Amino acid sequence: MSSISAKNWVSPVGETPFSKKGKPTILMCPPTYFTVAYAINPWMEEASPCNEELAKRQWENLYKAITEQAGADVELLEPVDGLPDLVFTANAAFVHNNNAVIAHYKHPERRPEEPVCAQWFEKQGFNVVRMPDHIFFEGAGDALTWQDRVFAGYKTRTDIASHSLLTAATDLPVLSMELINPRYYHIDVCLCPLADGHLIYSPDAFDEYGRAVVEANVPADKLIPVTPEEAARFACNAVNINDTVIFNQGSSQLAADLKARGFKVVQVDLSEFLKAGGSSKCLTLRIG
Ligand code: ARG
Numbered sequence: 247m248s249s250i251s252a253k254n255w256v257s258p259v260g261e262t263p264f265s266k267k268g269k270p271t272i273l274m275c276p277p278t279y280f281t282v283a284y285a286i287n288p289w290m291e292e293a294s295p296c297n298e299e300l301a302k303r304q305w306e307n308l309y310k311a312i313t314e315q316a317g318a319d320v321e322l323l324e325p326v327d328g329l330p331d332l333v334f335t336a337n338a339a340f341v342h343n344n345n346a347v348i349a350h351y352k353h354p355e356r357r358p359e360e361p362v363c364a365q366w367f368e369k370q371g372f373n374v375v376r377m378p379d380h381i382f383f384e385g386a387g388d389a390l391t392w393q394d395r396v397f398a399g400y401k402t403r404t405d406i407a408s409h410s411l412l413t414a415a416t417d418l419p420v421l422s423m424e425l426i427n428p429r430y431y432h433i434d435v436c437l438c439p440l441a442d443g444h445l446i447y448s449p450d451a452f453d454e455y456g457r458a459v460v461e462a463n464v465p466a467d468k469l470i471p472v473t474p475e476e477a478a479r480f481a482c483n484a485v486n487i488n489d490t491v492i493f494n495q496g497s498s499q500l501a502a503d504l505k506a507r508g509f510k511v512v513q514v515d516l517s518e519f520l521k522a523g524g525s526s527k528c529l530t531l532r533i534g
Pocket of ligand 1: 432525
């Protein structure tokens with residue numbers, strides 16, 4: 247078994263107000279008001295009733311995996327009554343160095359989250375960047391840093407016009423990938439950059455052009471495709487902290503592929519969040 251070299255545990259967010267602590271820092275939001283209250287993606291349309299008490303226990307298990315098993319710090323965003331999707335902090339913003347590019351949601355149901363997140367980032371000392379009103383952008387749900395560039399999804403939620411604004415705000419080049427499958431409506435449910443240049447992805451979520459972009463950028467020996475069955479269990483929606491990768495249970499093939507490359511794998515049951523169309527990565531945002 248090979249192992250992931252510590253020198254390759256590069257922070258995907260650069261130098262932020264939290265990176266000085268020397269420990270990876272993740273933003274989460276307790277699921278106090280989480281439920282499936284409306285349907286803005288196919289998972290929500292098909293969802294059986296959400297068990298909110300079970301969701302709280304599942305979120306606690308994810309919190310423990312992140313803090314105790316992966317050794318990261320967690321900052322908490324205060325939950326807001328009436329904003330059930332605020333738990334999905336991945337969408338709050340795209341963070342790079344001091345910049346937090348705040349989400350501007352396509353669906354009106356999520357727009358009241360925008361000022362809540364903008365205020366939080368401002369208070370922490372980030373340079374807060376807002377999208378113009380006519381350009382939708384759903385934060386790190388649709389923009390993922392891999393090495394020195396960003397894989398960014400567009401069409402279902404995020405507008406492609408946001409990508410050049412992301413470059414203007416962060417100086418990072420953006421690789422624009424069309425999301426062609428309504429079930430994989432954010433890029434973070436079908437693609438996941440990992441330490442040491444690895445990348446998990448679901449080929450079926452992209453068209454031929456998108457797959458060609460992935461293959462042209464990521465060396466073949468670093469590319470980890472997942473099966474359609476495991477992608478549907480949100481295998482690509484993984485949280486990578488140093489050499490630990492955390493994701494929903496039920497993806498044994500991905501677990502084996504990652505272990506063979508030297509990663510430590512932690513699987514946490516997140517069934518109640520899948521009903522809202524999210525899993526481990528959606529419930530987190532790397533901020534340092
Ligand atoms: N119900 C939320 C939505 O449809 C889920 C968001 C999941 N977040 C993510 N980063 N993929 O917007």
